[in-house]
Amino acid sequence: MKKKQEHQTQPTGRVYQVTITETRRRTVTVHESELKAATPDDAAQAVSDWWHNGQIVLVAEDFADVDFEAEEVTEGGEGHA
Numbered sequence: 001m002k003k004k005q006e007h008q009t010q011p012t013g014r015v016y017q018v019t020i021t022e023t024r025r026r027t028v029t030v031h032e033s034e035l036k037a038a039t040p041d042d043a044a045q046a047v048s049d050w051w052h053n054g055q056i057v058l059v060a061e062d063f064a065d066v067d068f069e070a071e072e073v074t075e076g077g078e079g080h081a
Contacts, residue, residue: 025064
């Protein structure tokens with residue numbers, strides 16, 4: 001049985017790098033009893049601490065937006081917009 005020869009060609013032409021940025025968003029309710037001081041800054045700090053400690057993990061259901069940014073890669077490897 002003959003094996004079909006595959007011809008693999010190297011890509012040619014300009015090169016582009018595309019950066020994909022996904023945004024996830026969730027609103028967290030914080031009660032005054034959970035705070036040291038009842039201020040918006042303290043509430044934001046509490047949620048930040050919970051997130052850094054792994055108590056809040058954003059998941060696919062929290063998806064809010066996506067952005068695609070493309071730039072051409074020059075011969076030196078540096079991109080330009």
